[in-house]
Amino acid sequence: MKILVLAEQRDGKLRKSSAEAVRAARTLADQTSGEVIALVVGPSGSGAAAETGGYGAHRALTVDAPQVAAYSTTAWTKATAEVAVAVGANAVILSATSLGKDLAPRVAVRLQAGLAADCTALRLDGGAIIATRPVYAGKALTDIRITTPVQIYTLRPNVFTSGASSGGAAPVQTQAVAFTDADTAVRVTDVQMGSGKLDVAEADIVVSGGRGLKAPENFKMIEELAAALHGAVGASRAVVDAGWRPHAEQVGQTGKTVSPTLYVAVAVSGAIQHLAGMSSSKYIVAINKDKDAPIFQVADYGIVGDAFEVVPALAAEVKKLTGGA
């Protein structure tokens, strides 16, 4: 099985979610005597392309042209689809990032391929890939099989493990794609990044606050605990709907689905649509005054107590452990 992985870079470095995708591809390739080819589209991609070798890519290709100097849905679709055809890929794997989710449906249609989106596991069954993907925001899990000859998968970030890089570099070649101006029908003209804040969907540790915090200014202690843990701030739907926090921080069925290593829910009762978005976290800590709050049903560790006392104490204790760093 020949697998093409669309690898993403950020500031010249391979993104963690892409390292995970390359490793997942390699696991499948090893069971089928296959090959993993990484593709990096855009300027200065050779560093990230070489890095994919450390996670199992046999070789890497870069596509660079003025049309892909900035992200363009249409140009990236063309690059990914054309390279997939050129290398004879049986499967194309992307990360279910904002870029991967934007591209995958278009690439799938262009390659007449079935799409399994936001997968949380891939396994082989009689030579066929079975993908596990959560539906209904994780209230159910489906196993699906793509029935077309070429197959597209997007993998949920933070679920597959990349392992440490072997330090090896993949051999990198440039691949020409004949772009025309029509290929940039959709193009990014500006990117505005938040103030260096970690995104809730990407963070290894998330500290979320709910309505039990009583007022928006009380999120300060959530921010302080998140900072002590080097994590991101999340929020329940109730506080986003109340305008206390931006929607980008909302965790749950109409917000973001997160799978961090540690999820700390503070004064979050645990409505079913919130649980759907975070219950796949590896470890869950709940801090809530109400011992009957549903959040305790998914929590590994709980403190039934007043967040206003517990959270500052927890931030202080964490700083003590980590030396305040």
Place this chain on the structure above:
Amino acid sequence: MKLIACVNHVPDTAAKINVAAGGTSIDKNGVNFVINPYDEFAVEECLRLKEKNGGEVVAVSVGSDAHKETLRKALAMGADKAVLLKTDDDRDSFGIASALAGYIKEQSPDLVLFGKQSVDGDDAAVGGMVAELLGLPSVTVVVGLAIDGSSVTAEREIEGGKETVKASLPCVITAQKGLNEPRYPSLKGIMGAKSKPIEERPAATVPARVQVVGMKKPAAKAAGKIVGTDATAVPELVRLLHEEAKVI
């Protein structure tokens, strides 16, 4: 402007989901179905664009007769017309996209809006697939939209920030929460929606590209440990996280 809002009929986000006998689909019994929450932003944006530029808003859904309830909601919000592309099959995203693309092509709209994902299958795929099938530009996960003549400027949400994206009409947009504040249907709107006809057509059929081989509920978690009832439990909690869970 000719505006099309594609809407889906999905279980309420508060619904408990159980797997039906056969193990490949959900048990719909007793589940309350509503308009997909993200599709409300799509309908609202169409209505606002019509209010500004004139034109017509058509709401379209692919599915069974049950989807008429969601189409009536779109009509009650203010859509001029509703179309049901009827099928009783549970379709994959490509099957839904193909049916929509056929209808949309025939209508030649200026703008097609979707919710950024449907909260049943969570594929976030149909909008992009329709755009690719029709050769149209697509901008997904949009939280800001400005149309000037035929030029489209959209803000899309990305990890930790936003991108400004340019495209031109006709175009496909998928709406994220934050794009607008959907209106509640007025009583007049609700009454009016009852008398507006819903056009029915058979949904075009294509072979499925994805097959569901199994569905199950996620394994229930074992009961957790209550470490304490006040701040004195904090050192023990930190010890557990550090030594037992090894996450800090």
